[in-house]
Amino acid sequence: MSSGPYAALDPCVHCGFCLPACPTYLVTADEGHSPRGRIVLMRALERGEMSGHDAALVEYLDACLGCRGCEPVCPSGVGYGRGLEAAREQLLSQRGLSPLARSVLGVFRYRALWRSVFALARGLRATRLPSLLSGPGRMRFGMGMLAASAEMRERVEWSARQRGSGTAGHELGSRDDLAADQTRRPAAPPTVALFRGCVMDLLFSHVHAATRRTLEVNGYRVLDLPDQMCCGALHEHAGDRESARALASANVEALAGRADFVVVNSAGCGALLKDYGHLVGTPESSTLAASVRDVSELLAEKGPRPGAPLDIDVAYDAPCHLQHAQRVHEAPLAMLRAIPALRLQLLPGSDRCCGSAGIYSVLRPRMARKVLESKIADVEAASPRPDLVVTGNPGCIMQIGAGLRAAKLPVRVAHPVELLDLSYQNAGFYEVKGE
Ligand code: SF4
Ligand code: SF4
Incomplete structure (x- = not known):
């Protein structure tokens, strides 16, 4: 038992119920890539039996998505996220950050830096080259991520069609x-x-x-x-x-x-x-x-107020940090149900991470892509095939959007609030110019 930052791991009884909920275990079938295996490793780190210089421990803990999909399925109430937080802090103090992680995190530390980087990315996106170059390879996947960040702009035709048909009567x-x-x-x-x-x-x-x-x-x-x-x-x-x-x-x-x-x-x-x-x-x-x-x-909380109909099939994919970390499940669905005529389904496997996980997809692209494969297969298998996947997190929008482009599926990704906004625009609640 522990009274320190690892105490949240104490209730673990090693039952293994969490294994089928863990995306990295599902793609590797390796106990070290499972929540139960990682908890054993974190305990060894806590006791000083292993350290940040142990390559296997570092590999297994680094490969965790931090998605916390293992928490809601745990019958003992293990606080996996708190344990991981403590382990990663301890690892950082022992071995520092990799040069790539240090540079990426350094950018996000200073407003002027990330503003410059994203302003450049915006400029590149505006050329539409990312959309044209998106595809399966590493560079082309990156282009797909950038293109996916502005899906609404590319749905102008679709949006206009909705506007023409949606408000009548x-x-x-x-x-x-x-x-x-x-x-x-x-x-x-x-x-x-x-x-x-x-x-x-x-x-x-x-x-x-x-x-x-x-x-x-x-x-x-x-x-x-x-x-x-x-x-x-x-x-x-x-x-x-x-x-x-x-x-x-x-x-x-x-x-x-x-x-x-x-x-x-x-x-x-x-x-x-x-x-x-x-x-x-x-x-x-x-x-x-x-x-x-x-x-x-x-x-x-306000309903929300209904807008004009959108005659489309939409699959909702819940972001891990909304469903597992914030425990918000119903609100996004209630928001989407306020749009008349919209046919809503929960994407099969919506409780599983897409592999984005912050900068994980940059630091560990191979595992991130393996995890994404099952998400794309879920979209492909969804019935009816959705026009749109909606999810309320930028990383997920970009990761799933790039995956769909790489798989050449005619499905795009948006934030749920974009759809309510479009429904409100079509209802004449306001006009939007120049977006
Ligand atoms: S974390 Fe929970 S579900 Fe997983 S092995 Fe431990 S007690 Fe079982
Ligand atoms: S946080 Fe996600 S990737 Fe990490 S052990 Fe839990 S379910 Fe697996």
């Missing part, structure tokens, strides 16, 4: 309706600070815009607050808690006490923001963490 959505609703709202609507993040801020600014518009239709006042940083989740997952804490503290400073809620539309960022109390350890950080909501939670 639909009773909802006139501007008068909206104005009437607004007059019925309480004088002071709840305020929401939008968490901008890093990759979301530059490559997914269209999702931020959709978040803002859909929340406003549902009676929230959305605030844009300056001086925000990357959330720190990538650093936290790598064991670099010092950097994660510094970034989190800056965000607490920027956001605390300024709105009723902090809204996040990236599951990975949301999971860490909700854990800022544990990470930073101040009363302000705990209060801020308690006010954090995924965008789907805020919208589901």
Whole structure:
């Protein structure tokens, strides 16, 4: 038994129920790549019987996606994520970061750096070369990831078709309706600070815009607050808690006490923001963490208001950090069900990671691609074949989107809030220009 940071692993009785839920075990059938095997290794690390200089231990623990798919299936309530957090911090202190991990994490540490990198990526994306060059090889897969970050732009035709057919005879959505609703709202609507993040801020600014518009239709006042940083989740997952804490503290400073809620539309960022109390350890950080909501939670709380019909087949794939870390299951589905005519299915295997896992797909591309294969097979096998896969996390959108392109499947990926936004645009709640 342990009283330290590994205590969350204490309840493990080595039953193995978690093995079939672990993506890396499923692709390797190797006990060392399973939660149970990794817990044994973490215990050995804790006791000093193994160290960060043991190649096998490092390989097995590094190969963990941190998806926490093993937690909800564990009958003993093992807190695998907390154990992994402790192990990775200990490993980092013993062997440091690899040069690649150090450079990638270094970029996300400084706003000017990640803004420059993502501005360049945006410029490249605007040339449409990534879309043309996307494919199965490593470079082409990277291009596919970049192309997948802007799927809505490439669905203009599809969107126009929906607009032409969707609103006829639909009773909802006139501007008068909206104005009437607004007059019925309480004088002071709840305020929401939008968490901008890093990759979301530059490559997914269209999702931020959709978040803002859909929340406003549902009676929230959305605030844009300056001086925000990357959330720190990538650093936290790598064991670099010092950097994660510094970034989190800056965000607490920027956001605390300024709105009723902090809204996040990236599951990975949301999971860490909700854990800022544990990470930073101040009363302000705990209060801020308690006010954090995924965008789907805020919208589901208000219904949300229905929009115009979208006559499409959609498969929802739950991001690990929304379903396993934040334990948010129903809200995204409620949000999508508010869109009339939309046919919604839960993607088979939606409880399994897609292999994105922060910077995992950059650091361990082979395992990430193996894990992704079963996700793509699930999309291929889904009946009916979806027009769109929707998932509320940028890494998952890019990973699955690139995988679908590499497999030449005519299915695209979007954030769920983009669909509600499109439904609202078609209903005439607002017009969107220049996105
Ligand atoms: S983590 Fe839970 S499910 Fe997995 S072996 Fe331990 S007790 Fe069993
Ligand atoms: S976090 Fe994910 S990859 Fe790691 S042991 Fe658990 S299920 Fe497997």
